[in-house]
Amino acid sequence: MTIEELVLKIQKALPGADVYAQDLTGAGNHFEAVVVSDALVGKSRLQRHRLVMDPFLEDMKGPLHALTIKTYTQEEWANV
């Protein structure tokens, strides 16, 4: 998986989200992503992670080993 593919998948699940992603190994199997979206307002941590992770359930069975994520609403992100 490439960074572009990863970002597009997240943005498809959360339209309009800002996604800042890094490929930690350079091998396309271990990513870190910061996801900023107001679709996350009022959601618990678990719900937020599920929303971001859901598009990757199939990928996680094979090529994708790890996806570390941090989630923020626009307001939270502005105050980081």
Place this chain on the structure above:
Amino acid sequence: MTHEEALKAIDEQVKKQDLLVFMKGTTDFPMCGFSGRVVQIFRALGREPVGINVLENDALRNGVKEYSNWPTIPQIYVKGEFIGGCDITVEMAQSGELQKLLDEKLGPAKKA
């Protein structure tokens, strides 16, 4: 172990253990950085988790992902409630929420 047996064994452990981590390796010899980190976090808070090594058994490793509907290991349960994986545990520890949750659900930690 069949898939059904694995799901049953997982369910039994989730309901039985106060602080449970499905992990790669054991609590004393984690075989994945993410699994090791959550064990360290709990120990720093004076809690000793029960670790279940999913590498011992493919039915267990696949079963727990289905059981929790969560694609990665580690997976953390407190008093039968799914908390999340490594990222969520780290965030909750940093914000102080984790300690609060553990105190509420399990009572005060023993002095380290």
